Amino acid sequence: LLSSVSVKQVAFSASLLAAGSGTVGPFNTHTPLVFRRVVSNIGNAYNPHTGFFIxxxxxxxHFEFYIGAHGHGAHPTGAVLIKNGEHIFIAYEHQNSHFGSSANGATLLLEVGDVVFLRQWVNSRIFDNENHHSTFSGHLLFTM
Known part of the structure; x- marks a missing residue:
C-alpha cells in the first residue's frame, strides 16, 4: 500500500563556473566551493548561492565530485566532501604541469537538515571551463 506521505525525489548536478573559463584559488584557508552552473536540482535541496546541499x-x-586543474609546482588540486563540518573524503592530486583531475564519492546516511558541501583544500587551485571538468552531484538512493 502507498502511504499518504509522498516520497521525496532528490537529485542534483552542478559544475563550478556559471560561464567561461577560469581557476578558483589558491586561498590561504579551506574555502567552501560554490558550484554555480546547475544542470539539475530536483527537489531543490542544492543551493547554487551557498554550495550547500541540505x-x-x-x-x-550518494555524492560524487570531480575536480580538474592545470598542473602547478606550488599548488595542488583538492576538494573535501564535508558533512556537518566533518571531513569525509578528499579528491586530491598534484603535478607540476599539464591537466590533471581527481574524483571521489560517498554514500552517507543523512538526517533532515544535514548539510553536505565541498571545501576547497588550502593553497589549491581548481579549474573549470565550458567543458565542465569540475562537478558536484548527489541524489537520494532511498529514504529510511
Missing part, C-alpha cells in the same frame, strides 16, 4: 528527508544519499 537533506530534505532522512535517507541514504
Amino acid at each position: 537533506a530534505p528527508v532522512r535517507g541514504a544519499y
Whole structure:
C-alpha cells in the first residue's frame, strides 16, 4: 500500500563556473566551493548561492565530485566532501604541469537538515571551463 506521505525525489548536478573559463584559488584557508552552473536540482535541496546541499528527508544519499586543474609546482588540486563540518573524503592530486583531475564519492546516511558541501583544500587551485571538468552531484538512493 502507498502511504499518504509522498516520497521525496532528490537529485542534483552542478559544475563550478556559471560561464567561461577560469581557476578558483589558491586561498590561504579551506574555502567552501560554490558550484554555480546547475544542470539539475530536483527537489531543490542544492543551493547554487551557498554550495550547500541540505537533506530534505532522512535517507541514504550518494555524492560524487570531480575536480580538474592545470598542473602547478606550488599548488595542488583538492576538494573535501564535508558533512556537518566533518571531513569525509578528499579528491586530491598534484603535478607540476599539464591537466590533471581527481574524483571521489560517498554514500552517507543523512538526517533532515544535514548539510553536505565541498571545501576547497588550502593553497589549491581548481579549474573549470565550458567543458565542465569540475562537478558536484548527489541524489537520494532511498529514504529510511
